[in-house]
Amino acid sequence: MDNHSNNNSHSVPVIRLDDEDNLDATAKLLRATCIETGFFYLEGHGVSQDLLDKVMDQSKRLFGLSNESKDALKDPVMSRGYTSMEQETLDPKNQKKGDTKEGFYIATEIPKDDPRFNPTKLAGPNCWPTPENTQGEFTQEDCQEFRTVMDDYLDQVSRLGFRVTQLLALALELDQSYFDPHFQEPMPFIRLLHYANETSKPEEGIFACGAHSDYGMITLLLTDHNPGLQIYHNNQWIDVPPRPSAFVVNLGDMLERWSNGLFKSTLHRVITSGSQAGERYSIPFFYEPNFDTLVTCLPTCCSEDNPARYPPITSGQHLLDKYKGTHAEFRPGDTL
């Protein structure tokens, strides 16, 4: 029997990034949290409310486009742009149909004539709305505004992601700068999400977002006021309610692997209740190391008694392997 929601016997802690005087205490709290669930709220992060509001508004405008226009914004080879409702199935074993959500991927803009352009390494241009591909639904100014807001957001959350990796290094009892070289050419991905006004029915295999763990290093999630996110902890699903102005941060499989299983990448899902919640908007930001970073057991996480459990893998290969399993339409680097 699947409990839809639970009282919060466990609550997700708040970590503040602006408490420089108590860095040791913050790192200790973060360590305990990462060993337990790897989920926490992040406050004092320095990203302005104005920008958070703007990015949500622009996301709503984008998903308000007609299906025809949104379909013209797909780029499965570059893994960018629009992904349709039910295209992604995050938990194929338990889902009868795909996630009841649509999405839009944005990453670092690398033009085709840039020497770094390489679709097999997920490095390429974004798929921006234009007056042409939106059939005039977006004017030139609308398109410019969308891009300006998204560029600004990508820049700010990337800086924030870098600071979080420094705090994670401390939590892992490493030098604060330990991860810095691995984020010199990071792979940041914004994913705008829009959940349908449809009630999830776990017992019938219908989920807003099926149970999964995230693939990469860290995820910084911005949500609107609608509840729905749950984490699986101590054999039950626990609500992680929206907390205004905070990011929900969670660790992904890559960091679990890097830390030899010490830091957890916890299973989570989204359950929507159509009548109560209406449509839900959220924006996960995935912050990943350089494509060529070698993810191999961190020095503080293995010893003679606790040898490395996973063979080394590059960050890029790890992500590509994971994407293949869940994105029906994604074909990174296929013949252009």
Ligand SMILES: O=C(O)CCC(=O)C(=O)O
């Ligand atoms: O929408 C949410 O609250 C969570 C989304 C999520 O877990 C994901 O996209 O990885």
Ligand SMILES: [Fe+2]
């Ligand atoms: Fe997730």
